[in-house]
Amino acid sequence: MISLDNVAFDYEDMAMRFSLEVPKEAFVAIIGPSGAGKSTLLSLIAGFDIPLSGSILIGGRDMAGVPPSARPVSMIFQDNNVFAHLDLRQNVAIGLLPSLKLTAAENGETDDAMRRVGLYELRYRKPGEVSGGERQRVAIARALVRDKPVLLLDEPFAALGPSLRRDMLDLLREVQKDKQLTILMVSHQPEDARYAASHTAFVEQGRILAMSPTEEFFQTKNPPELRDYLGDWRS
Amino acid sequence: MAQRHGEMTGFGVRQSPAPSLVALTVIAGLIISGFLPVLFIGMKGGLVLGDRYLLHVAGFTLLQAGLSTVLSLIAALPVARALARRRFPGRGTIIRLLALPLALPAIVAVLGIVEIYGNRGWFAGVFDIYGLQGIVLAHVFFNFPLAARMILSRLVAIPPESWRLSAQLGFRDRDVWRRIEWPQISAGLPAIAILIFLLCTASFTVVLTLGGGPGATTIEVAIYQALRLDFDPARAAGLALVQLAICSILVFLSLRLGGNMPAWQSFRMVSMRYDGISRLARFGDFLAIIMGLSIFIPPIAAVVLSGVAHLEVGADVAVATIASLAIGVCSATLSLLICWPLAQAAARRRAWSRLSSLAVVAGLIMPPAVLATGWFLLLNRFSVFSVPAPLLVIAMSAVMALPFVYTALAAAVADSARQHDRLCASLGISGVVRFLRIDLPYLRRPLGFSFLMAAIVSLGDLTAITLFGSQGFTTLPALIYRQMGSYRMETAAGTALILALLTLALVMLAGRWSARND
Numbered sequence: 001m002i003s004l005d006n007v008a009f010d011y012e013d014m015a016m017r018f019s020l021e022v023p024k025e026a027f028v029a030i031i032g033p034s035g036a037g038k039s040t041l042l043s044l045i046a047g048f049d050i051p052l053s054g055s056i057l058i059g060g061r062d063m064a065g066v067p068p069s070a071r072p073v074s075m076i077f078q079d080n081n082v083f084a085h086l087d088l089r090q091n092v093a094i095g096l097l098p099s100l101k102l103t104a105a106e107n108g109e110t111d112d113a114m115r116r117v118g119l120y121e122l123r124y125r126k127p128g129e130v131s132g133g134e135r136q137r138v139a140i141a142r143a144l145v146r147d148k149p150v151l152l153l154d155e156p157f158a159a160l161g162p163s164l165r166r167d168m169l170d171l172l173r174e175v176q177k178d179k180q181l182t183i184l185m186v187s188h189q190p191e192d193a194r195y196a197a198s199h200t201a202f203v204e205q206g207r208i209l210a211m212s213p214t215e216e217f218f219q220t221k222n223p224p225e226l227r228d229y230l231g232d233w234r235s
Numbered sequence: 236m237a238q239r240h241g242e243m244t245g246f247g248v249r250q251s252p253a254p255s256l257v258a259l260t261v262i263a264g265l266i267i268s269g270f271l272p273v274l275f276i277g278m279k280g281g282l283v284l285g286d287r288y289l290l291h292v293a294g295f296t297l298l299q300a301g302l303s304t305v306l307s308l309i310a311a312l313p314v315a316r317a318l319a320r321r322r323f324p325g326r327g328t329i330i331r332l333l334a335l336p337l338a339l340p341a342i343v344a345v346l347g348i349v350e351i352y353g354n355r356g357w358f359a360g361v362f363d364i365y366g367l368q369g370i371v372l373a374h375v376f377f378n379f380p381l382a383a384r385m386i387l388s389r390l391v392a393i394p395p396e397s398w399r400l401s402a403q404l405g406f407r408d409r410d411v412w413r414r415i416e417w418p419q420i421s422a423g424l425p426a427i428a429i430l431i432f433l434l435c436t437a438s439f440t441v442v443l444t445l446g447g448g449p450g451a452t453t454i455e456v457a458i459y460q461a462l463r464l465d466f467d468p469a470r471a472a473g474l475a476l477v478q479l480a481i482c483s484i485l486v487f488l489s490l491r492l493g494g495n496m497p498a499w500q501s502f503r504m505v506s507m508r509y510d511g512i513s514r515l516a517r518f519g520d521f522l523a524i525i526m527g528l529s530i531f532i533p534p535i536a537a538v539v540l541s542g543v544a545h546l547e548v549g550a551d552v553a554v555a556t557i558a559s560l561a562i563g564v565c566s567a568t569l570s571l572l573i574c575w576p577l578a579q580a581a582a583r584r585r586a587w588s589r590l591s592s593l594a595v596v597a598g599l600i601m602p603p604a605v606l607a608t609g610w611f612l613l614l615n616r617f618s619v620f621s622v623p624a625p626l627l628v629i630a631m632s633a634v635m636a637l638p639f640v641y642t643a644l645a646a647a648v649a650d651s652a653r654q655h656d657r658l659c660a661s662l663g664i665s666g667v668v669r670f671l672r673i674d675l676p677y678l679r680r681p682l683g684f685s686f687l688m689a690a691i692v693s694l695g696d697l698t699a700i701t702l703f704g705s706q707g708f709t710t711l712p713a714l715i716y717r718q719m720g721s722y723r724m725e726t727a728a729g730t731a732l733i734l735a736l737l738t739l740a741l742v743m744l745a746g747r748w749s750a751r752n753d
Binding site for chain 1: 394396397399400401402403404405406407410414415418507509
């Protein structure tokens with residue numbers, strides 16, 4: 001579904017080079033130390049950063065020269081996923097049409113998405129009046145109405161407690177099943193990967209050093225850099 | 236037996252309240268000695284509310300301030316937007332240049348405007364600069380760059396995720412403006428507007444030099460005229476009360492809206508933007524920046540060019556320079572001496588923190604002319620005219636600099652208290668030793684910065700010197716004013732260049748001094 005071939009990018013002093021094959025409907029967790037290039041990897045796929053060389057294919061289509069809005073991708077950030085002056089419902093609907101002049105059908109779609117993530121009762125609240133977890137649910141609902149086959153998440157639940165994080169991961173997996181999404185999620189928590197991801201990838205120094213099915217990934221702990229990174233962590 | 240060290244503070248540091256009390260008393264004394272005579276005489280007969288002259292002057296004050304504010308904001312919006320979303324060589328320089336007009340002494344800018352738009356100027360006849368048009372023009376020259384910087388600082392504070400999100404959701408420039416830029420700007424607009432309105436209401440130099448007689452005068456200048464030209468203290472006091480009322484309301488509003496004094500920002504952090512790529516948008520931004528530059532660059536350039544051609548350092552210039560510098564150093568020192576103990580106390584006790592900022596704000600509310608009226612009435616009453624004029628000028632400059640010095644100092648002092656109090660308490664370091672070994676090395680940057688800020692404020696000031704100065708005692712701004720008054724524009728430009736260079740040297744020193752961290 002997503003394929004990166006020798007994608008080169010320089011960030012500050014680090015020369016990055018990514019090669020990656022993500023099968024359709026995979027849920028890939030990306031782990032690795034801070035500053036390794038995890039977020040840059042997502043930015044390249046979303047089109048916020050432009051590679052120096054190499055190619056990015058999504059669903060077989062070359063993404064060279066395709067602006068972010070034309071890519072079959074939705075993205076959820078760690079925070080600032082919402083516009084503070086719009087209410088939750090408008091924040092979801094803006095995924096359909098920036099002008100917010102929605103048809104009846106689109107209104108229905110928005111309400112369905114709000115119900116799906118459990119925010120329907122709060123739909124007229126402003127982002128400042130709800131919790132951090134609820135704001136992230138808004139972003140998930142927006143991804144639902146946008147209905148793009150690829151969902152990228154950059155440490156989306158880093159600010160949430162363990163039990164809330166599990167709830168969110170459960171929600172993500174349900175949504176993935178409904179919509180047949182391919183998901184890439186950057187996380188600092190290996191247990192998130194263990195809990196939700198079908199595959200796990202390890203990024204260090206601007207390279208993807210390993211990617212395999214999650215079970216295998218944590219059993220073999222290959223290469224040695226991954227072993228060093230995980231230390232004596234156990235799931 | 237466990238013994239408490241004097242008053243418990245938040246960090247268990249013993250601190251004598253005496254210096255802070257003295258500082259507070261000095262501020263209160265300076266302000267009350269200005270306020271009480273004004274109140275007393277104003278209420279006794281100076282204030283006639285239905286007075287046509289008073290109504291006219293008050294009306295003109297609000298009219299010119301309103302126009303200046305609206306036009307400044309209109310000019311600032313497209314410039315700030317263009318600077319926020321464009322990356323181009325010279326962008327940093329333009330942003331730094333935007334800080335220039337406000338740092339420049341008002342008299343220098345006025346001279347520049349006369350050189351450009353005056354009868355013999357490059358663009359003679361475009362504006363009628365003696366009267367409302369000239370006053371508004373000068374105020375826009377000062378305040379549109381300030382507004383542009385404040386709006387820009389709001390725009391660059393938008394999180395990078397918003398730009399990425401808008402790119403992904405396919406926002407057009409119109410959507411970006413409506414959904415991201417305008418909400419962010421408009422939330423800060425009232426505070427910016429009120430600050431500019433306040434600056435224009437209390438503006439003295441511009442109106443004194445460009446105002447055309449009683450038809451185009453503001454309260455601040457009318458007070459001066461009543462005091463020094465007509466010798467009508469009662470009317471001065473009445474005007475002063477009205478001015479005080481207007482400024483109090485504005486300062487109160489501005490504090491409610493969370494308006495801050497403009498900070499010295501570097502705008503180094505820039506988010507990647509994905510919008511504004513159409514040809515039309517690029518052209519619009521280019522036009523906005525050119526328009527912005529063309530408002531404030533020509534007057535400055537005119538002073539520089541004319542000044543370089545007519546630079547002559549005569550005895551009068553030398554004497555005025557020395558007087559200006561001496562007054563700057565003295566008033567900056569006085570400001571620091573008042574603010575230091577207040578900041579120390581405010582860093583450790585909530586009550587003092589409130590009291591100190593209140594005292595400093597009182598200095599901001601009190602327009603210089605009002606303060607001067609009060610002092611004038613008091614000295615006159617007790618016929619102690621023996622108080623030397625330089626002392627009055629120094630005291631007044633110090634009061635005017637208080638808000639700048641205090642804001643620059645308070646945060647740094649609080650920071651030092653947070654970091655060092657526990658350690659100093661446990662090691663028994665206090666008093667002079669603490670000041671010399673801990674606070675002075677740690678705080679020398681903010682101390683130096685606020686000293687320079689205060690000196691800059693005093694160096695460019697024409698209000699205090701016009702109100703208290705005499706033939707034998709002049710500063711650079713007063714000398715320029717006198718030279719302009721006798722139509723020696725070339726000589727005035729030479730003097731203005733010297734004053735401008737002195738000020739810029741201090742500004743650059745302040746910037747360097749505060750930016751370097753070691």
